Each structure stands twice: as C-alpha cells, then as structure tokens.
Amino acid sequence: xxxxxxxxxxxxxxxxxxxxxxxxxxxxxxxxxxxxxxxxxxxxxxxxxxxxxxxxxxxxxxxxxxxxxxxxxxxxxxxxxxxxxxxxxxxxxxxxxxxxxxxxxxxxxxxxxxxxxxxxxxxxxxxxxxxxxxxxxxxxxxxxxxxxxxxxxxxxxxxxxxxxxxxxxxxxxxxxxxxxxxxxxxxxxxxxxxxxxxxxxxxxxxxxxxxxxxxxxxxxxxxxxxxxxxxxxxxxxxxxxxxxxxxxxxxxxxxxxxxxxxxxxxxxxxxxxxxxxxxxxxxxxxxxxxxxxxxxxxxxxxxxxxxxxxxxxxxxxxxxxxxxxxxxxxxxxxxxxxxxxxxxxxxxxxxxxxxxxxxxxxxxxxxxxxxxxxxxxxxxxxxxxxxxxxxxxxxxxxxxxxxxxxxxxxxxxxxxxxxxxxxxxxxxxxxxxxxxxxxxxxxxxxxxxxxxxxxxxxxxxxxxxxxxxxxxxxxxxxxxxxxxxxxxxxxxxxxxxxxxxxxxxxxxxxxxxxxxxxxxxxxxxx
Amino acid sequence: xxxxxxxxxxxxxxxxxxxxxxxxxxxxxxxxxxxxxxxxxxxxxxxxxxxxxxxxxxxxxxxxxxxxxxxxxxxxxxxxxxxxxxxxxxxxxxxxxxxxxxxxxxxxxxxxxxxxxxxxxxxxxxxxxxxxxxxxxxxxxxxxxxxxxxxxxxxxxxxxxxxxxxxxxxxxxxxxxxxxxxxxxxxxxxxxxxxxxxxxxxxxxxxxxxxxxxxxxxxxxxxxxxxxxxxxxxxxxxxxxxxxxxxxxxxxxxxxxxxxxxxxxxxxxxxxxxxxxxxxxxxxxxxxxxxxxxxxxxxxxxxxxxxxxxxxxxxxxxxxxxxxxxxxxxxxxxxxxx
Numbered sequence: 001x002x003x004x005x006x007x008x009x010x011x012x013x014x015x016x017x018x019x020x021x022x023x024x025x026x027x028x029x030x031x032x033x034x035x036x037x038x039x040x041x042x043x044x045x046x047x048x049x050x051x052x053x054x055x056x057x058x059x060x061x062x063x064x065x066x067x068x069x070x071x072x073x074x075x076x077x078x079x080x081x082x083x084x085x086x087x088x089x090x091x092x093x094x095x096x097x098x099x100x101x102x103x104x105x106x107x108x109x110x111x112x113x114x115x116x117x118x119x120x121x122x123x124x125x126x127x128x129x130x131x132x133x134x135x136x137x138x139x140x141x142x143x144x145x146x147x148x149x150x151x152x153x154x155x156x157x158x159x160x161x162x163x164x165x166x167x168x169x170x171x172x173x174x175x176x177x178x179x180x181x182x183x184x185x186x187x188x189x190x191x192x193x194x195x196x197x198x199x200x201x202x203x204x205x206x207x208x209x210x211x212x213x214x215x216x217x218x219x220x221x222x223x224x225x226x227x228x229x230x231x232x233x234x235x236x237x238x239x240x241x242x243x244x245x246x247x248x249x250x251x252x253x254x255x256x257x258x259x260x261x262x263x264x265x266x267x268x269x270x271x272x273x274x275x276x277x278x279x280x281x282x283x284x285x286x287x288x289x290x291x292x293x294x295x296x297x298x299x300x301x302x303x304x305x306x307x308x309x310x311x312x313x314x315x316x317x318x319x320x321x322x323x324x325x326x327x328x329x330x331x332x333x334x335x336x337x338x339x340x341x342x343x344x345x346x347x348x349x350x351x352x353x354x355x356x357x358x359x360x361x362x363x364x365x366x367x368x369x370x371x372x373x374x375x376x377x378x379x380x381x382x383x384x385x386x387x388x389x390x391x392x393x394x395x396x397x398x399x400x401x402x403x404x405x406x407x408x409x410x411x412x413x414x415x416x417x418x419x420x421x422x423x424x425x426x427x428x429x430x431x432x433x434x435x436x437x438x439x440x441x442x443x444x445x446x447x448x449x450x451x452x453x454x455x456x457x458x459x460x461x462x463x464x465x466x467x468x469x470x471x472x473x474x475x476x477x478x479x480x481x482x483x484x485x486x487x488x489x490x491x492x493x494x495x496x497x498x499x500x501x502x503x504x505x506x507x508x509x510x511x512x513x514x515x516x517x518x519x520x521x522x523x524x525x526x
Numbered sequence: 527x528x529x530x531x532x533x534x535x536x537x538x539x540x541x542x543x544x545x546x547x548x549x550x551x552x553x554x555x556x557x558x559x560x561x562x563x564x565x566x567x568x569x570x571x572x573x574x575x576x577x578x579x580x581x582x583x584x585x586x587x588x589x590x591x592x593x594x595x596x597x598x599x600x601x602x603x604x605x606x607x608x609x610x611x612x613x614x615x616x617x618x619x620x621x622x623x624x625x626x627x628x629x630x631x632x633x634x635x636x637x638x639x640x641x642x643x644x645x646x647x648x649x650x651x652x653x654x655x656x657x658x659x660x661x662x663x664x665x666x667x668x669x670x671x672x673x674x675x676x677x678x679x680x681x682x683x684x685x686x687x688x689x690x691x692x693x694x695x696x697x698x699x700x701x702x703x704x705x706x707x708x709x710x711x712x713x714x715x716x717x718x719x720x721x722x723x724x725x726x727x728x729x730x731x732x733x734x735x736x737x738x739x740x741x742x743x744x745x746x747x748x749x750x751x752x753x754x755x756x757x758x759x760x761x762x763x764x765x766x767x768x769x770x771x772x773x774x775x776x777x778x779x780x781x782x783x784x785x786x787x788x789x790x791x792x793x794x795x796x797x798x799x800x801x802x803x804x805x806x807x808x809x810x811x812x813x814x815x816x817x818x819x820x821x822x823x824x825x826x827x828x829x830x831x832x833x834x835x836x837x838x839x840x841x842x843x844x845x846x847x848x849x850x851x852x853x854x855x856x857x858x859x860x861x862x863x864x
Contacts, residue, residue: 006683010687010805012795012799013798013799013803013804013805013806014804015802015804019691019784019804022690022691023690026690065670066670066843066846068839068842069669069670069839069842069843072669072836072838072839073669073670073671073839076669076671076794076836077671077794077796078796079795079796082794082795083671086670086671086672086673086793086794087669087670087671090673090816127675128673128675128793132795411773411802413802415782417773417777417785417802418773418774418775418776418777418778468800468801469800469801469802
C-alpha cells in the first residue's frame with residue numbers, strides 16, 4: 001500500500017506526461033506481483049470495487065475525532081477524505097502496512113459492516129498519504145490525472161515494446177494482470193488475443209493545411225466527409241461485443257442499443273453519431289449521451305445512436321489490416337450488404353474531383369454542424385496503427401475567429417511554471433454599469449515561445465489583482481481566438497462553451513473596445 | 527500579581543509594564559526583547575535590543591549594523607534584570623539563536639515562547655520546557671490535520687525523486703533563515719555529499735551559520751554564468767532557493783526543474799497544487815498539532831495565551847485539557863516560511 005500511495009501522491013502533482021510515465025514505470029519496476037497489477041488497475045479504472053459512500057468516512061471520523069476539531073479542519077482543507085486522512089489519530093506502534101492486494105480482495109469480499117471496521121483498522125496502520133490513498137480508493141475517486149491510456153503507455157516503456165502491442169494485449173487480460181507482466185518481463189509469450197474482443201489500436205490522420213493540400217496528388221486519395229461525432233471501434237468476437245472509444249475505453253454501457261443489435265463477427269471502424277430517421281444531429285445532441293452512468297428509455301428515444309462505418313479491420317477472424325484502403329472499402333461494402341447491421345450505415349465516398357471543388361465542399365461544411373470537414377485517405381494505405389505520415393489527412397473546415405479581451409492569466413505547469421501561459425478571455429455585454437466583459441473561454445496554445453515571453457511580460461506589467469497563481473489584468477489586450485465550434489453551456493456564466501479554442505493572433509494594435517460582443521458568439525451557434 | 531496587570535497587548539506588540547519593554551514588537555519601540563531573527567519578529571528601528579548572540583548577529587546581517595543603537599546579548603539560562611522584571615532566555619528550537627523569554631515579576635512567571643518546534647534540529651539548540659504560570663504560545667499549525675512526518679522520510683522521497691529524474695534538477699523552496707540551513711545539514715546527514723547549489727539570497731545566512739559552527743559542506747551559487755542559459759552541471763543537482771523564486775522567473779535558468787517546497791503547509795494537497803509544486807516536502811520549523819498539545823502538558827502552565835495562527839482550535843483543545851486558554855490576537859506575524 002505504501003508504494004501505491006506514494007505513486008498516487010506524486011501523480012497528483014506531476015504536471016508533465018513524461019514525468020507521469022517515469023513514475024509509473026518506476027512503480028512497475030519496484031513493486032512485486034500482484035500488487036503492481038492492482039495498482040495498475042486502480043489507475044486505469046479497471047478495478048470494479050464496491051464503492052463506499054462518503055457517509056462511511058463521516059461515520060469513521062465521528063468515532064475517532066472530536067466534532068469541533070473536525071469542523072475546523074474540514075473547513076480549512078476542503079476535502080472530506082483528505083481531512084479524515086490527515087487528522088486520523090496516528091498510531092505510534094507497529095506500522096504493519098497492508099498490501100494493496102489485501103485491501104482490494106477485502107473490499108471485494110467483506111460485507112459492508114465488516115468492511116467499515118476493516119477500513120478503520122487499516123487507517124490505524126498507515127501514514128497520512130497511505131490513509132488518503134485508501135480513502136480515495138474506497139470511495140472510488142482517485143482523480144490523480146492518469147488515464148488507462150497513460151498507464152498502457154507506461155507499460156510499453158516498462159517492457160520496451162511497441163505501444164500497439166500493449167494496447168491489444170490489454171483487453172485480453174484482467175487485474176492483477178499477471179500474464180501481462182509475465183510477458184513484459186520476458187517470462188512468457190504475449191497473452192493470446194485471437195478469441196477475445198480486444199481493442200485494435202486506431203489509425204489516425206494528420207491535420208492538413210491549405211498549402212499542404214495544394215501539393216497533394218489528389219488522384220492518389222479518396223475523399224469522404226469528416227463526421228462530427230466520436231470515433232468508435234465496434235468489436236464482435238464469438239458473441240462478445242465491445243464499443244471502444246478512440247482511447248480504447250469501452251463506451252458500450254453508454255450505448256446499449258448499439259451493442260445489443262450486433263449480430264456479426266468482425267472489427268469495424270466508424271463514427272458514433274446521434275441520428276433521427278437517417279438525419280444526423282449535432283455534436284451537442286451526442287453529448288447528451290456521453291459520460292452517463294444510467295441510460296434512460298427517454299434518452300434512447302430522444303437521442304438514438306447511429307454508427308456510420310468507414311473502415312473494416314477484421315471480417316470474422318480474417319485480418320484485413322494488411323490490405324490497401326480501396327480493397328478494404330470493397331470488403332466493407334460487401335460486409336454491410338451481407339450482414340445488414342442494424343443501427344449502422346456506410347459513410348459515402350465523395351466521387352473523385354478537383355481541389356477547388358473539395359475546398360468548396362470543406363468550407364461549406366459549417367452549415368448544419370454535423371460535418372467537421374473532409375478526410376483524405378491514400379487509396380493504397382494499409383491500416384497502420386498510430387499516426388503514420390502522409391497516409392490519412394483531416395482537412396477541417398475553417399475555424400471560427402472572434403476578437404476577445406484577455407481578462408485573467410494563470411501560470412502554467414512544468415516547463416511553463418514560471419510563465420503566465422493559460423489565458424481566460426472575455427467578450428463584451430451590457431452590464432448594469434455599461435459595457436462589461438464576460439469570460440467566454442480559456443486557451444493554452446496557439447502562440448510561439450517568443451510571443452509567450454512577450455505576453456508574460458505584458459501580464460506582469462498590467463496586473464490589477466493577484467489570486468495565488470492567477471492574475472487579473474487590465475482589460476486592454478485583444479486576442480484573435482480561433483475555435484472549431486461553439487455550444488450552449490449551462491456551466492459557464494456566458495452560457496457558451498467553445499471547442500478547441502486557441503490563440504490565432506495577438507492583436508497588440510487593436511483597441512479592446514472594438515473586440516467582439518457575446519451576442520456575436522451566440523449567433524455563431526446557429 | 528495577575529499577569530494581565532503587567533503584560534498588555536498594544537498595537538506595537540506584547541508590552542511588559544514593569545520592565546517597560548516589548549517582546550517581538552512590530553513597530554519601532556525604545557526597548558525590545560527579540561525571540562528570533564525572522565523578519566516578522568525581528569524588525570529594525572528599536573532603541574535597545576536584548577536577544578541571544580546569534581539572533582543579534584542575524585539581525586545585524588539582515589538589517590545592517592544600525593538596527594538598534596544599544597544591544598545586549600544574553601546566553602541561554604542567564605538571568606538579566608530589565609526594570610523590575612527578571613528576564614531569562616531559553617532555547618526554542620525554531621532556528622539558530624531562537625529563544626523563549628521567561629519573565630519573572632513579584633513571584634509570577636510568564637514564558638513567551640516565540641516560534642518553536644520540538645523536533646531535533648542539528649542547526650539549533652533544542653526546545654526546553656520551562657514551568658510557568660502563563661505560557662504564551664504560537665498556533666501556526668493549530669489544527670489536528672497538521673502533523674509533520676519525520677524529516678528523514680521527506681528527504682528519502684526527495685532523494686528517490688532525484689534518482690528517478692536524473693536529467694532534471696530539483697529546486698527546493700525554503701525560507702532563507704533556518705529552513706535552508708537545516709535542509710542542507712539534514713541532506714548531508716542523509717548522505718548527500720555532492721555540492722548543493724544555492725540562490726544568492728541564501729549566501730549571507732549560510733555564512734553566518736558557518737560562523738556559528740554549523741557545517742554545510744560545499745555550496746555553489748545556482749545561477750553563476752550566462753543568464754538565460756540552463757546549466758548542464760545542475761542536472762541531477764539539488765538547488766535551494768527562497769519560496770518566492772522557485773516557480774518564477776529566476777527558476778528559468780534551471781534545467782527542467784522539479785519544483786519542490788519544504789514547508790508545513792505542504793501537508794494540504796490543495797495548497798501544494800495551487801503553488802505549482804511538483805514535490806511537496808512536509809518539513810517545518812514549527813510545532814505540529816500533537817507537539818503544541820504535548821508542550822502545553824509539559825510546561826504545565828494553568829493559563830495559556832495564544833498569539834498567532836489558527837487560535838480557535840488550539841484554544842478549544844487546551845480548554846478541554848483543563849487549561850485557561852485565551853487568544854491574544856496579536857497582529858503582524860506572517861506565515862512565510864513555516
């Protein structure tokens with residue numbers, strides 16, 4: 001439990017991906033089986049423990065601490081589990097730490113009442129970081145900024161193997177991943193994946209700009225629409241069906257109707273969309289179905305899911321990834337004609353045409369809001385995991401551009417920790433005392449290193465207030481902000497949320513009063 | 527005579543009437559007794575200053591020789607008559623030269639502890655409990671969530687991190703007086719014998735500590751050489767700097783630093799995260815919660831006055847233990863470098 005708690009603690013503070021990878025790799029190297037496998041599962045979110053409610057923590061704390069002192073402490077710390085971990089009466093004796101595996105097994109097997117007692121006695125043996133980790137684990141809320149994808153990347157580093165090999169093997173194994181580690185340690189062959197519905201690492205596209213587009217030999221490429229949904233991989237093997245997201249998370253539980261309708265065997269690549277009677281709805285509609293734990297019949301009714309297919313990786317057990325794109329496309333069309341998969345359709349190819357026509361189509365994509373632009377795929381491209389150069393391109397519609405005013409700047413992390421690199425910007429609206437700025441977005445990218453230095457100096461020179469790592473600045477600097485789309489949002493004061501906002505230009509020259517108004521942004525939602 | 531009758535809280539600080547002096551005044555006064563050299567307790571402009579020899583030296587280094595025209599050094603345990611009060615300094619274990627002030631008047635005994643800690647610190651003399659009628663205590667970490675782990679444990683985490691990230695440098699934010707030198711000495715004890723790199727603001731105090739016989743080993747300036755050029759020799763090194771410098775412009779000269787901070791506040795995760803700290807080290811020169819209560823019991827004073835920090839919780843806990851506890855609400859003491 002001690003190495004695990006120290007790992008969680010350090011992951012919580014590590015700003016950079018490379019640091020997190022090094023921390024995880026060190027953990028896999030220094031902790032024996034089966035603890036490291038359970039630690040991995042806890043981080044990757046594959047440990048399905050019965051989760052204790054925060055009431056359990058309150059109950060334990062009430063037994064062991066003074067309520068007045070708890071009140072003041074909670075008020076100061078602000079997090080229940082952390083407060084309990086910090087103020088738990090420390091036991092000087094023993095220090096007989098439980099193993100993580102003991103904790104996991106007990107959480108799985110003990111009846112609730114007994115488990116509460118067991119948690120109390122563990123708390124007695126741990127130090128503050130150990131108690132914090134235990135309570136976070138018990139309440140199912142680790143939140144240390146590490147994902148399953150990150151954990152798998154660390155495994156690949158640990159074993160010195162290609163990430164794609166780990167990606168595939170991952171789904172054929174389960175906590176505590178003994179066979180996975182045995183393979184990475186070179187003691188056993190890779191876990192068998194043939195008859196398991198594993199995730200097949202995706203082939204990804206590079207963004208294409210206008211200049212690159214003009215240099216492409218279009219005869220070599222096949223064009224199709226880039227749908228504005230989420231990329232999914234439908235895997236059906238021997239009656240097991242999985243719906244994997246781009247990052248290899250199983251999103252099947254959120255879309256049960258898609259999973260239930262699968263009758264075929266194979267692996268298909270496509271876009272998950274919401275569509276009513278063949279009419280694709282906006283990304284905003286799809287969002288109503290994402291990240292939901294429970295799916296209600298009303299949601300199935302109001303936001304019906306559709307998978308729009310654009311590639312086939314396996315037909316039955318036959319691996320098609322070694323075929324060129326056009327041959328796979330033929331196989332996909334034949335597959336769809338043969339299997340007639342319910343709730344799925346084919347993403348049509350755009351007939352070969354010239355650059356100008358494609359460009360016009362790409363630009364016209366904004367209306368309707370269901371298409372993000374075009375995909376250009378080399379006709380002879382094999383299905384190569386990762387982001388191989390020059391094979392697939394995404395040519396997005398032009399970004400929206402608005403002029404906003406810098407309001408707050410926050411210091412960055414890691415290499416940017418001394419720079420004010422995260423910017424909150426606002427648009428004008430009518431306020432009780434005339435024109436006022438309302439925050440409409442936040443961006444951390446789009447500027448050069450040289451510009452970052454200038455911005456950092458400007459912010460330090462124009463600060464009007466400081467709140468810890470955040471500075472409020474004089475409302476004088478205008479950013480031209482680019483973003484892909486804008487949606488209504490009840491979580492933001494402005495009522496709007498941008499997708500992928502970035503700084504397109506710094507308008508040192510432009511008076512702040514001439515920046516855009518909130519109403520202009522609202523109009524862009526269409 | 528009731529202690530309230532001869533000790534008063536005034537805007538200048540704690541005033542001792544029959545001795546006509548203040549303890550750690552926050553404004554210039556005629557006569558001051560100073561517990562230790564941190565800037566919130568030891569300010570310039572007083573007429574006369576009584577303190578330990580080390581505290582006087584620290585004050586002179588910080589404030590210049592003109593800090594107080596008249597100075598008197600007292601050894602630990604040596605009683606000096608000031609007006610109608612017998613004043614004796616006892617070690618407080620906070621930083622080099624830090625003292626508690628025992629004041630005796632007409633049979634009454636009051637101890638002003640200043641800032642103190644109970645852990646062993648190789649750079650200063652350890653705290654000594656002094657029996658008294660009124661014990662005046664700080665409450666910087668006056669909440670049960672504050673419990674400092676052993677320093678060896680925190681340094682083990684630092685050294686492990688250096689092993690893990692050999693190509694980066696570890697910059698540790700530590701208050702320039704006391705914390706920095708303690709950290710250096712404890713690192714030496716933990717076996718770190720390579721040069722330690724220090725921010726320029728530490729140089730004067732490091733020299734002063736050395737003058738009082740504290741061995742620091744080889745120290746080098748952290749930012750010698752060209753500005754804006756990260757130095758290769760700092761890869762894998764430990765750099766110590768004031769907390770204000772570690773995440774700001776000064777740190778840009780360090781090669782991909784792991785930002786660490788040595789402070790009791792690092793115990794609370796949100797505090798560490800907000801400060802952009804990548805490796806928080808819970809190392810404090812103050813008593814933690816358990817030690818505050820332990821100290822009240824060891825000193826055994828029936829009455830406890832609480833000066834600065836989180837008074838409510840400590841007052842509550844002291845009363846539950848049967849002490850008459852009051853918050854003095856002195857202003858002007860900060861939490862920097864705790």
